[in-house]
Amino acid sequence: MHDKKRIVRFQALISLVTIAGFALVLWTCKYPEGPANRNTVPETRLANVPANDTTALYIRQGTFPEQQLYWLGDDPDGYIIGFRYRWTSTRPNVPFPNPPDWTTVLNIIKNGWENSIIIRGTPGSLFRVYNFLATLTQDDAELRVIGDSLATRRAFAVPYRAGIVATDSIAGADRSVIQTPTTGTFIFFSPADSNLHRFEVASIDNSDEIDPTPATVNFWTLVSPGSVAVIDIIPAPNSMAIRTATERWLGLKFIYRSLDPNNSFGIDFSYNVDDSANGWSEWSASTEAYITALEFKPLVTGRSNHVFYVRARNRWGVLSPIVSRPFSAIVPPIDEAGYQKRLLVINNDRDGNGTRGFPTVAQVESVYQDVLNSIPELASRYSIWRTTANGNNFPPLDTLGKYTTILVLQEQYIAGPATAAQQIFNPGEEIAVGNYLNAGGNLIWSSSSNPMRGIFDFPTWATDIFHTIPVTLTSPIIMNSALDFVGVRGRSGSANSYPDVLLDSTKLAADSMGAIRWIPVNFPRGFAETITYFDSRSDDPFFEGAPVGIRFLAPPPIPPARTTYSVVYFGFPLYYAPRDVMIQTLRRAFFDVKEIPAP
């Protein structure tokens, strides 16, 4: 009985304690809206930390100022939504400068996103951005849109479904720097013999709270070896240069390379003209530069001397010494806007004996002076260059560059194939004519190809300049050695055609029967057009109606470039045409190259 009472009392006591416990719990939960526990700040750690004796490591392993670092963060009461990092460098015995701004990387990766995400917003926006991006599913159209935008690395506003928030801007990270949100490869600028660097990274948790004690590493690097730029090719002396590149003339070409002791990739170059301090070009991996006259400092018309500078930069940002090479160029006056049109007649004939069919240089010149004086638009603005009076030389390029059109006469070799001694056009002159055309000059050429045959690389030159099928392909079949050429016929039915030409028998030898020999036919190439056709005295079925005269008229330019490279090639010596037909033909040719207005 006594035991039973004790048991009852004990049970009552247990019940009382239990009720008191419940009451205590209920009492402590009396204020559920009370302050929560404070958020625990995240922690950050760095891995792959460079050893403090990086100097020894550098010497032993040949490492360079390029370091790949890893980091991670922990948050006891949440999760890490991002990291921010920064670094600064100094030299021995020099305090660290003010650190740069932090770069914040969101700790998120999704399929289809090649680049990590740099966030530009305020700290308070990090979780908002993270939360939106993290909850996107593969079915969301935004996922693809954001992935595409990240790949371009341009900043863009977060496309919330509720609309854009002005402060929430993100961008794709440079993959060569940030490979993942927790991995980065950094090139620590090392211009001095020894360089001290401090790298800091701090994690950010889902309460937008930042680790107040960032993980930090200090380490040294030695100077990184720089490259040496070498200029291999510069343009030939006194090359022609104009202000605007065209499809034919890209600019004066320079070729350079780098002697890089690291044998590394990622070498960039920058060049400058006439100034080694300001106006350097953008860094580019290209080892070629094309310079127009606009880059000359100062830009002067005519011959001038300049200096080309180039420097290299390796992938660690170390610049090479500046290398320079002088060069010279000619800026032709015809490249000036609004330049007054002028004509140069180049009488490249050699003296005949003065009899019919074998005119002297003066006779040819006299006939052309008479003809040009009959064209009012040209009468007062042409000059004559007689090669025999100038050491048998063609005008130099700076002389050619003063004339908007040149008319070349090579007319007397009609009695037989030109001999080597009669070749009256040399390789330098070939190049000068090409350069002149590239500069915007126009060319009218009165002769057959016969006097030009045998000169250096004639097939290629004539193909390029006149736009004919190469004579190497056509020569077995195109030369008419018979006394058969009596003139040409223009394109029938065309209002703007060249006139028919019937040779003037009073200018030909008495036994010529009104014809000359050794006139080849010329087949147009590419955009060239036939302007006249062979008129055969014997109506030779092969030559009759075959193309003789060719023109290549340049297309309208792509602004800001100008029209360049218009050529009219008569294909026979116009000197032997009657005077009025010479005038008509020349008027038509000068109109074609826009030297005079419409006839």
Next chain:
Amino acid sequence: MGTLMSARLRTNLMRLLLGMVLSLVTLSCDQYQYASPLPGILEVRLSVKNSRQGDLLPFSPVNQFAFILKDLRATQPGDVRLPVYPDIYAIRRNSSGDWFNSLDTLARDSALILGASYSPPESFTGIEMFTELAPYQNQFGGANYPYAVSIGTGFFPSVIEVVQPLPPPPAFRRLPRPGEALNIQVNEGRLTRVTITLDLDSTLVRRTEFFLGNLVFYVSSVQNF
């Protein structure tokens, strides 16, 4: 008597049954599960717009600027496609495609047939083409160009290189072009002729020494016969 009545009853019942069966057959054959009209014919022709035919790009059977058509389809909304083969008897197009010379006078006159096919008498809202420039065949005169315009004949035709822009334009083309609408109605037992125009003025853009070539097509007419 009973036997007679029984036989008459059976006969009447048989007639009644037969009548019901015939009625059912007649009624059921009167209602198709789906419409089954006769097909029409959809024919696609090529035309060429060329404002330079007077000088630079004359039409002639001997002049050449060709393209290869590898596939041609008429489309309806919902990814429904009708293959249009070279003619109504064809069962496929050549795997290497069909070659069309846009400078042929036939092309100028809309006489080249890109394809023809029997078609359901329905409406089509688009054309899909798989076309590319035809390689230049006549490698003469030193003109070893991948693509070219060839004018004239004889010893030395005038050959002008055609260069594709970079990156090369896609071979797959959809018509109508964005912003345009198209309705090709094929009628039962009738011919519908669609003319696709190759805009040579836009296709061949003259540069200094070559044409920049990018095939530009558009649907210029739909005729119902």
